[in-house]
Amino acid sequence: MRFGTRILLGSFVxxxxxxxxxxxxxxxxxxxxxxxxxxxxxxxxxxxxxRMGSKSEDKSRRVLRVIGESAALKAGLQLMRxxxxxxxxxxxxxxxxxxxxxxxxxxxxxxxxxxGAPLAGVLREENRVxxxxxxxxxPPLRGFYSLGPSTYQVTSVPVDQGGENIxxxxxGEHIDFSGFGAPVVLSHNGxxxxxxxxxxxxxxxxxxxxxxxxxxxxMVLLHRESYLAMRMNGQYxxxxxxxxxxxxxSAALAPVKASLQRVFLLTSLAGLLAALIxxxxxxxxxxxxxxxxMVHLRKCVTTGMLTELDGQPSPIQEIRELTGSxxxxxxxxxxxxxxxxxxxxxxxxxxxxALDARDPYTAGHSRRVSGHACAIGQAMNFPAKDLxxxxxxxxxxxxxxxxxxxxxxxxxxxxxxxxxxxIQEHPxxxxxxxxxxxxxQPYLQTVELHHENWDGTGYPKGLRGxxxxxxxRIVHVVxxxxxxxxxxxxxxxxxxxxxxxxxxxxxxxxxxxxxxxxFADLPGIRLxxxxxxxxxxxxxxxxxxxxEAVSGSTESNVTHSVEGKNR
Amino acid sequence: xxxxxxxxxxxxxxSLMAVQAADIQGLIVIKHKLTRRSVTAPAGxxxxxxxxxxxxxxxxxxxxYERAHVAIYLDGELSSAPSAATIEQRNRAFFPDMVLIPAxxxxxxxxxxxxFHNVFSLSAPKTFDLGNYSRGQTRTVIFPKxxxxxxNCRLHPNMSAVIVVSPNSVATMAGxxxxxxxxxxxxxxxxxxxxxxxxxxxRQSVQVGPGGAANxxxxxxxxxxxxxxxxxxx
Numbered sequence: 001m002r003f004g005t006r007i008l009l010g011s012f013v014x015x016x017x018x019x020x021x022x023x024x025x026x027x028x029x030x031x032x033x034x035x036x037x038x039x040x041x042x043x044x045x046x047x048x049x050x051r052m053g054s055k056s057e058d059k060s061r062r063v064l065r066v067i068g069e070s071a072a073l074k075a076g077l078q079l080m081r082x083x084x085x086x087x088x089x090x091x092x093x094x095x096x097x098x099x100x101x102x103x104x105x106x107x108x109x110x111x112x113x114x115x116g117a118p119l120a121g122v123l124r125e126e127n128r129v130x131x132x133x134x135x136x137x138x139p140p141l142r143g144f145y146s147l148g149p150s151t152y153q154v155t156s157v158p159v160d161q162g163g164e165n166i167x168x169x170x171x172g173e174h175i176d177f178s179g180f181g182a183p184v185v186l187s188h189n190g191x192x193x194x195x196x197x198x199x200x201x202x203x204x205x206x207x208x209x210x211x212x213x214x215x216x217x218x219m220v221l222l223h224r225e226s227y228l229a230m231r232m233n234g235q236y237x238x239x240x241x242x243x244x245x246x247x248x249x250s251a252a253l254a255p256v257k258a259s260l261q262r263v264f265l266l267t268s269l270a271g272l273l274a275a276l277i278x279x280x281x282x283x284x285x286x287x288x289x290x291x292x293x294m295v296h297l298r299k300c301v302t303t304g305m306l307t308e309l310d311g312q313p314s315p316i317q318e319i320r321e322l323t324g325s326x327x328x329x330x331x332x333x334x335x336x337x338x339x340x341x342x343x344x345x346x347x348x349x350x351x352x353x354a355l356d357a358r359d360p361y362t363a364g365h366s367r368r369v370s371g372h373a374c375a376i377g378q379a380m381n382f383p384a385k386d387l388x389x390x391x392x393x394x395x396x397x398x399x400x401x402x403x404x405x406x407x408x409x410x411x412x413x414x415x416x417x418x419x420x421x422x423i424q425e426h427p428x429x430x431x432x433x434x435x436x437x438x439x440x441q442p443y444l445q446t447v448e449l450h451h452e453n454w455d456g457t458g459y460p461k462g463l464r465g466x467x468x469x470x471x472x473r474i475v476h477v478v479x480x481x482x483x484x485x486x487x488x489x490x491x492x493x494x495x496x497x498x499x500x501x502x503x504x505x506x507x508x509x510x511x512x513x514x515x516x517x518x519f520a521d522l523p524g525i526r527l528x529x530x531x532x533x534x535x536x537x538x539x540x541x542x543x544x545x546x547x548e549a550v551s552g553s554t555e556s557n558v559t560h561s562v563e564g565k566n567r
Numbered sequence: 568x569x570x571x572x573x574x575x576x577x578x579x580x581x582s583l584m585a586v587q588a589a590d591i592q593g594l595i596v597i598k599h600k601l602t603r604r605s606v607t608a609p610a611g612x613x614x615x616x617x618x619x620x621x622x623x624x625x626x627x628x629x630x631x632y633e634r635a636h637v638a639i640y641l642d643g644e645l646s647s648a649p650s651a652a653t654i655e656q657r658n659r660a661f662f663p664d665m666v667l668i669p670a671x672x673x674x675x676x677x678x679x680x681x682x683f684h685n686v687f688s689l690s691a692p693k694t695f696d697l698g699n700y701s702r703g704q705t706r707t708v709i710f711p712k713x714x715x716x717x718x719n720c721r722l723h724p725n726m727s728a729v730i731v732v733s734p735n736s737v738a739t740m741a742g743x744x745x746x747x748x749x750x751x752x753x754x755x756x757x758x759x760x761x762x763x764x765x766x767x768x769x770r771q772s773v774q775v776g777p778g779g780a781a782n783x784x785x786x787x788x789x790x791x792x793x794x795x796x797x798x799x800x801x
Contacts, residue, residue: 092682
């Protein structure tokens with residue numbers, strides 16, 4: 001994973017987690033508050049229902065006491081006793097109750113025997129008082145009673161005569177649970193008989209309330225909405241009946257939740273956006289300088305040169321330190337490299353010196369050849385690297401002579417054919433010596449091929465024209481020149497002018513005419529190339545372009561051999 | 568036994584005199600309502616809530632009802648012929664609610680309702696209780712003594728009727744217009760008695776000449792100079 005991604009993820013994920021966590025914390029707080037509010041509404045409803053229940057009970061009882069003392073009603077009861085087997089007797093009592101109920105505008109009125117068996121009753125239906133079907137069951141003496149679609153609150157008093165109980169008179173007040181703060185549900189033996197919960201079937205409520213048992217407060221799920229159900233207690237409720245008031249928590253919470261979600265969505269989007277921008281900015285401020293360092297290092301790998309980084313990539317302390325370390329390392333590597341190059345150069349020079357020192361007549365030969373070759377290279381606008389190559393190649397061009405016996409090498413006079421053949425082996429020996437040294441590969445060709453002639457008559461390979469690399473062709477020219485101008489035990493050295501003339505004469509046969517032309521034009525034959533010249537920068541013309549230019553020059557027909565002077 | 572025989576002789580004598588007897592013509596004048604009446608819906612039909620017209624008998628003038636509920640008779644020992652009357656128990660009411668009979672007459676009380684009724688009276692001239700009886704049954708009572716007998720039903724305290732037992736047969740109910748005629752009154756001074764349930768007794772002395780009619784006028788209640796007598800004072 002990239003550094004930037006890591007920072008991005010870190011800040012982003014933590015911000016998201018924080019938002020989600022706070023959202024749920026606030027939501028649970030709101031839920032608890034709303035639930036408490038609903039609970040208090042339920043309690044108020046409970047109180048109101050209880051008040052209504054006991055009030056209506058009191059009122060009914062007072063009325064009943066008066067009715068129960070009615071002589072006519074008692075006479076009716078006595079008639080019932082006397083004529084129990086006659087339907088007219090029941091009708092008479094029913095008619096009496098009918099009359100009373102009409103006057104009282106009661107909802108039902110029932111006379112029972114002292115044992116509780118219903119004798120006659122009437123009830124109000126659609127604003128009409130009708131006889132009650134006594135087969136439907138026996139209402140309780142007190143509490144709720146459900147009959148068909150209606151629910152009554154029943155209160156009863158005994159009807160006595162002369163200390164003897166002759167009947168029980170029960171009055172039922174139709175109860176209406178609507179208009180309370182919370183919808184009310186009345187169940188009888190676990191079955192809903194009256195429900196003010198709109199849109200929910202009774203059996204659904206039964207099933208939901210079943211696990212609640214006798215709990216005073218219970219959470220139920222109806223139509224995938226949660227309700228808080230509160231059970232009401234009180235003697236007015238009666239046996240087998242239970243009264244619950246409901247509050248829809250889901251509906252109450254929905255608007256609060258919606259606004260909460262909206263607010264949180266907005267703030268979290270804004271917060272996440274801010275976090276995103278901030279983390280992008282942050283990761284960029286760290287990654288960008290690092291990337292710059294990386295690009296720089298990669299470039300160093302391809303070039304093989306560890307260089308210093310320009311400028312300060314970032315104000316961040318750690319990156320500044322890293323850059324500083326890199327720059328210090330680059331400096332020390334460069335210094336070490338320079339020292340190594342210097343030591344290597346000194347070694348090469350001392351090798352050349354050692355070679356030259358074998359023969360007093362060739363003292364300084366290698367250095368001079370190197371100098372002239374370098375001068376020509378400069379004149380040809382060689383880049384620094386190629387200049388170095390030709391300078392060192394020229395310095396080492398005769399190293400193979402180490403492997404030639406002094407008797408041959410320092411022999412005064414003419415060489416035999418065999419001896420000359422030995423001499424001719426020195427470029428190959430030189431190549432063999434240097435091939436084993438790491439880093440000397442660029443000079444091998446200069447050492448091996450500096451005796452090849454332009455017309456293919458040279459040795460060891462007999463290459464023609466531009467088949468011989470340019471540095472070798474240059475060294476060939478300046479080597480001949482130095483040999484001709486140097487003293488030998490058997491002759492004195494030529495004057496530079498005649499040596500140059502000889503070379504010019506042999507341009508096109510023995511020497512590359514282009515190189516010769518340049519050599520001839522050099523301002524004096526002197527050591528133009530000093531060591532310091534290496535660091536000078538040159539124009540960009542490449543060696544390949546130069547070689548092409550040289551190969552295209554006119555060939556001159558030089559036949560004169562200088563081999564004898566150049567051994 | 569003796570007074571009874573004497574009375575019979577007197578009655579015979581009076582009936583002989585009746586040949587020369589005259590009518591007393593009279594008028595009951597009632598200027599304002601005496602009875603507060605409320606609508607009584609029919610019972611037993613279980614058809615409560617149906618509109619009931621007040622005085623569906625067709626009496627548009629409430630004073631007609633009052634006038635028609637005034638009994639007039641002569642005080643004194645005059646000829647008496649017992650008769651029979653019927654008070655039905657219908658729609659949880661006695662019908663008619665006022666009956667005038669001479670002493671010794673019989674009243675039958677048939678129950679025409681589907682429910683039980685009870686007929687009883689605690690009035691001094693005749694106390695009785697016919698018990699509870701249902702549809703189709705009829706029970707009778709003889710009223711030997713003159714007086715006002717209020718009849719009620721124990722089961723239905725709303726039901727009420729009144730039986731005016733006059734001492735003789737010279738008795739009548741006023742018409743709707745208040746007019747009445749007491750026929751066959753022997754000549755002489757007589758006390759004409761008018762009775763209204765709410766207003767009480769009113770008496771006026773009338774001189775009936777032989778072969779001549781007499782006129783009498785009752786202002787009920789008496790505006791000035793006297794109070795009506797209560798039932799007890801009779």
